[in-house]
Structures are given as C-alpha cells and as structure tokens.
Amino acid sequence: MTADRPRETPTGLPGFRLWPGALDAEAQQALLTEVLAAAQTAPFYRPVTPGGRPFSVEMTGMGPLAWVSDRAGYRYQTTHPVTDAPWPPMPQSLLDLWDVLTGWPVPPDACLVNLYRHEAKMGLHQDKDEADLGAPVLSVSLGDTAVFRIGPAEGGRTQSLKLASGDVCALTGPARLARHGIDRLLAGSSQLVPGGGRINLTLRRAR
Numbered sequence: 618m619t620a621d622r623p624r625e626t627p628t629g630l631p632g633f634r635l636w637p638g639a640l641d642a643e644a645q646q647a648l649l650t651e652v653l654a655a656a657q658t659a660p661f662y663r664p665v666t667p668g669g670r671p672f673s674v675e676m677t678g679m680g681p682l683a684w685v686s687d688r689a690g691y692r693y694q695t696t697h698p699v700t701d702a703p704w705p706p707m708p709q710s711l712l713d714l715w716d717v718l719t720g721w722p723v724p725p726d727a728c729l730v731n732l733y734r735h736e737a738k739m740g741l742h743q744d745k746d747e748a749d750l751g752a753p754v755l756s757v758s759l760g761d762t763a764v765f766r767i768g769p770a771e772g773g774r775t776q777s778l779k780l781a782s783g784d785v786c787a788l789t790g791p792a793r794l795a796r797h798g799i800d801r802l803l804a805g806s807s808q809l810v811p812g813g814g815r816i817n818l819t820l821r822r823a824r
C-alpha cells in the first residue's frame with residue numbers, strides 16, 4: 618500500500634467503493650511477485666461454465682478456499698481443480714488491505730485470481746456463491762486497464778468505468794449484489810504483467 622491510507626473516490630453508486638491508485642508501483646510489483654509465486658504451485662487454468670463453455674479468463678486461487686466452475690457447477694473448494702493440492706496461502710498484504718479498506722471484522726477466506734490476456738473479458742454477473750452476502754467483496758487490479766461495467770442487481774442502467782493497475786474497489790452493502798463484468802482491456806496500457814494483460818484479485822468471505 619502507499620504510506621497513507623488510500624483515498625476513496627465517490628462513485629455515485631451506493632455501496633460501490635473505489636480507491637484509485639490504492640497500491641503504488643512498488644506495492645503493485647510486490648503483490649504481483651507474490652501472486653506469480655503462488656501460481657508456480659497453483660497454476661492458472663481455464664475453467665468451463667456448467668454448460669461446458671471455456672471462460673476467456675484463466676483462473677487460480679489463494680487462501681483456504683477459492684471459487685471454481687466446471688460441468689458440476691459453481692462452488693468454493695479447498696483444492697486446485699487440476700493439481701488437487703490445497704490453494705497457496707493468501708499474501709499478508711491482501712489480508713491487511715481487506716482490514717484497512719473494508720473494516721470487516723472477519724478476514725477473507727477466499728481469493729480468486731483472474732488472468733486476462735488480450736481479448737479476455739467477463740460477462741455481467743453477480744457474486745452470490747458466498748454464504749454471507751453481507752460481507753464485502755474487495756477487488757484489486759494489476760496490469761492493463763480494464764473497462765469495468767456495473768449496474769443494479771435487478772437490471773436497469775449499467776455504467777462503465779476504468780480500473781487501472783493499483784486501483785482497488787469493493788462491492789458492499791446495497792452494491793453487494795450489483796451486476797458487474799469486464800467489457801475489455803486497454804491492451805498495452807501497463808507493462809506490469811509479464812506477457813501482457815491484467816490480473817484481478819477478489820477477496821471474499823465464502824463461508
């Protein structure tokens with residue numbers, strides 16, 4: 618994190634919280650290094666939807682649990698679906714970030730790691746596989762800027778905003794079930810991720 622407490626920007630969407638540049642260049646690099654080290658034991662893999670369609674993002678996880686998707690459905694599990702090994706631990710810096718920014722009294726027990734290369738995107742969805750939908754979801758962006766779309770849970774107008782490397786946002790309270798997704802990346806907007814693209818980390822309370 619930067620030396621000071623990150624500055625929060627109003628979003629106009631109640632419960633959707635945004636801290637642009639919460640991680641400075643050094644913190645971004647340090648976090649990326651930890652994530653890539655974790656990916657040595659828990660490699661990125663390409664999940665499929667329950668209908669059998671491959672995701673355009675690759676995924677892995679950190680922490681006691683991580684979210685997976687396959688023919689059997691969506692769920693949180695304690696092991697990597699390809700290696701069957703337990704997920705590597707969540708970096709302490711992420712646990713600290715959760716504390717400082719959300720103030721939520723219980724630590725996250727799941728971190729989903731999404732790798733977006735080139736054309737990858739993520740369709741509009743809700744994060745609703747968690748046991749306590751009162752707990753926030755905290756999202757950290759590293760690498761290429763993403764065009765993020767967010768709108769109310771029940772339909773209605775969505776709005777789009779850019780998430781750049783080091784930006785952190787959270788779905789909390791009335792925005793916890795907001796529909797959201799990634800329309801596209803601004804390819805080449807960052808040199809942080811080796812090979813190009815973007816890594817997104819979401820911290821959740823799954824159980």
Ligand SMILES: O=C(O)CCC(=O)C(=O)O
Nearest residue numbers: 729731744756799817819
């Ligand atoms: O990549 C992002 O910024 C969003 C990721 C996301 O919505 C998710 O993993 O559920």
Ligand SMILES: [Fe+2]
Nearest residue numbers: 742743744797
């Ligand atoms: Fe999501």
